[in-house]
Amino acid sequence: MRFLDFEQPIAELEAKIEELRNVSSDNELNINDEITRLEGKSSALIDQIFSKLNAWQISQLARHPQRPYTLDYIDQIFTDFEELHGDRAYADDAAIVGGVARLDDKPVMVIGQQKGRDTKEKVKRNFGMPRPEGYRKAMRLMKMAERFKMPILTFIDTPGAYPGIGAEERGQSEAIARNLFVMSELRTPIICTVIGEGGSGGALAIGVGDRILMLQYSTYSVISPEGCASILWKSAEKASDAAEALGLTSTRLRELGLIDRIIEEPRGAAHRDPAQIASSVKLALLEELEVLQGLDMESLLKQRYERLMGFGRYNERS
Amino acid sequence: MNWFEKLLPTRIRTETNTKKSIPEGLWTKCGGCSAVLYRTELERNSDVCMKCGHHHRIGARRRLDLFLDETDREEIGAELEPIDILKFKDSKKYKDRLTQSQKSTEETDALIAMKGKLKGMPLTAVAFEFSFMGGSMGSVVGERFVRAANISLEERIPMVCFSASGGARMQEALFSLMQMAKTSAVLAKMSKEGIPFISVMTDPTMGGVSASFAMLGDVNVAEPNALIGFAGPRVIEQTVRETLPEGFQRSEFLLEHGAIDMIVSRLELRDRLANLLAMLGNKTLQS
Numbered sequence: 205m206r207f208l209d210f211e212q213p214i215a216e217l218e219a220k221i222e223e224l225r226n227v228s229s230d231n232e233l234n235i236n237d238e239i240t241r242l243e244g245k246s247s248a249l250i251d252q253i254f255s256k257l258n259a260w261q262i263s264q265l266a267r268h269p270q271r272p273y274t275l276d277y278i279d280q281i282f283t284d285f286e287e288l289h290g291d292r293a294y295a296d297d298a299a300i301v302g303g304v305a306r307l308d309d310k311p312v313m314v315i316g317q318q319k320g321r322d323t324k325e326k327v328k329r330n331f332g333m334p335r336p337e338g339y340r341k342a343m344r345l346m347k348m349a350e351r352f353k354m355p356i357l358t359f360i361d362t363p364g365a366y367p368g369i370g371a372e373e374r375g376q377s378e379a380i381a382r383n384l385f386v387m388s389e390l391r392t393p394i395i396c397t398v399i400g401e402g403g404s405g406g407a408l409a410i411g412v413g414d415r416i417l418m419l420q421y422s423t424y425s426v427i428s429p430e431g432c433a434s435i436l437w438k439s440a441e442k443a444s445d446a447a448e449a450l451g452l453t454s455t456r457l458r459e460l461g462l463i464d465r466i467i468e469e470p471r472g473a474a475h476r477d478p479a480q481i482a483s484s485v486k487l488a489l490l491e492e493l494e495v496l497q498g499l500d501m502e503s504l505l506k507q508r509y510e511r512l513m514g515f516g517r518y519n520e521r522s
Numbered sequence: 523m524n525w526f527e528k529l530l531p532t533r534i535r536t537e538t539n540t541k542k543s544i545p546e547g548l549w550t551k552c553g554g555c556s557a558v559l560y561r562t563e564l565e566r567n568s569d570v571c572m573k574c575g576h577h578h579r580i581g582a583r584r585r586l587d588l589f590l591d592e593t594d595r596e597e598i599g600a601e602l603e604p605i606d607i608l609k610f611k612d613s614k615k616y617k618d619r620l621t622q623s624q625k626s627t628e629e630t631d632a633l634i635a636m637k638g639k640l641k642g643m644p645l646t647a648v649a650f651e652f653s654f655m656g657g658s659m660g661s662v663v664g665e666r667f668v669r670a671a672n673i674s675l676e677e678r679i680p681m682v683c684f685s686a687s688g689g690a691r692m693q694e695a696l697f698s699l700m701q702m703a704k705t706s707a708v709l710a711k712m713s714k715e716g717i718p719f720i721s722v723m724t725d726p727t728m729g730g731v732s733a734s735f736a737m738l739g740d741v742n743v744a745e746p747n748a749l750i751g752f753a754g755p756r757v758i759e760q761t762v763r764e765t766l767p768e769g770f771q772r773s774e775f776l777l778e779h780g781a782i783d784m785i786v787s788r789l790e791l792r793d794r795l796a797n798l799l800a801m802l803g804n805k806t807l808q809s
Contacts, residue, residue, distance in 0.1 A: 367757045377736070377737045378738075381733050381734050385738055432692055437613055445612075450696075516700070516701060518602050
């Protein structure tokens with residue numbers, strides 16, 4: 205287990221527990237008692253620390269190197285997954301994965317940004333930063349889902365769209381814009397779940413739908429805290445202030461009415477119990493899907509459109 | 523006053539004062555070729571340099587004034603005003619930034635929307651005020667865009683958008699990101715209804731504005747040498763750690779890479795867009 209700075213007290217306690225476990229001793233009973241006591245203490249400590257996380261700490265959890273990624277969820281939630289590759293025009297972007305799978309027997313289209321675990325995988329996945337061909341692949345699969353009447357389930361986890369020369373040459377802006385345009389009127393239910401980092405336009409490009417869910421310790425923002433800090437505070441070190449100001453946490457965004465549902469994470473965040481978070485995500489998807497599939501297509505599209513038109517807060521002088 | 527002038531007796535200092543009596547802004551330097559240009563003449567030429575053709579940035583009202591017929595203009599969504607929903611504060615409060623921009627530009631937000639005519643053809647036109655917080659897109663910008671589009675939908679008249687923006691407005695956080703989805707959705711509706719949307723990208727059109735309605739024109743037009751792209755050149759340079767190719771993210775680069783249909787000089791915009799819209803609407807153009 206890797207621990208973040210603010211988790212150090214937990215790390216120390218757990219190291220102690222680990223140490224005790226490795227002690228071979230005659231009076232095992234006493235040691236087991238001690239372990240149980242410390243485990244209880246550790247749980248209480250985690251609860252205490254996690255009950256008052258600030259926005260910057262949550263941003264770090266959202267990017268935790270051990271946090272479950274899209275393919276982990278696909279593996280745990282769905283069966284019969286067949287990955288589909290390529291945008292049919294230029295390349296296959298490994299920063300976005302997608303394909304058909306079954307969710308409790310029902311065929312669905314699953315699409316999500318994918319980060320890498322080790323260095324080689326990180327490079328292959330471009331750190332979860334898609335290029336235009338990734339968004340175009342996603343769009344191809346979404347249109348296919350519409351044709352075959354499959355709901356679309358997206359998993360959002362990206363620092364943002366890749367800022368590269370080739371990405372600009374191949375029309376990064378248009379690729380993102382086109383997805384927003386197309387997703388607004390796809391004739392099939394769309395549920396988007398932010399599982400880690402919801403990074404700006406690169407996240408939104410697979411984030412227009414009928415329901416927007418967020419994992420408790422994921423983030424969704426117009427710009428990264430570091431980016432915002434370096435522009436507005438002229439110092440990337442103010443990232444913590446920026447995170448707070450941007451209100452990028454699930455609770456804040458739920459209060460503002462920008463997302464529909466928060467999926468609670470296991471004690472100490474998703475990476476501590478990938479099986480449990482996967483089953484919570486699955487349950488939420490099934491529940492939301494049932495509601496959406498109960499609507500006729502015109503009501504579904506009308507609701508989606510009205511939701512989109514309702515975004516924004518302003519004053520209106522009479 | 524510099525140190526030398528301070529040393530001079532007051533009588534001799536008067537020279538500085540006479541300098542001030544020359545009207546300011548009579549002459550201006552071209553941002554492209556540095557030629558000194560007569561301001562009035564430059565304005566008469568739509569702020570396009572007479573020597574090198576450089577397109578200077580112009581404000582939203584002037585843009586619409588140059589573009590639309592003189593009669594039958596009507597502003598859309600002027601009653602909308604931005605609010606600081608998040609109580610956003612960086613080195614300055616968002617509220618104060620708003621007040622400051624409103625004072626200096628005499629506009630309430632960064633997009634002006636109008637209904638009007640182009641060579642007799644009714645249409646809606648929206649234009650960005652870049653000097654209002656970098657033309658950034660927040661809730662008011664998105665809503666004005668949608669209201670103009672809704673008039674286009676109701677009256678079945680085309681829409682033209684002149685972009686000049688750094689992207690989404692950070693101070694409205696996720697609300698501003700959602701304006702990308704909102705504006706793109708209304709364009710999808712227009713597209714389905716067969717109502718033309720022409721996007722004119724001017725210097726600069728970046729970030730969330732570029733990655734939503736600006737790239738979604740039935741026809742995408744750019745003014746010459748405008749900076750257009752998703753990520754800013756500095757961000758890209760820092761990421762890829764190499765020097766960017768000459769002319770990167772400029773209109774000519776976009777044309778070459780197939781992102782836009784044409785580059786049109788500001789001096790010809792009215793004629794070319796009228797010609798296009800007449801054909802898209804199957805109309806004959808009044809001469």
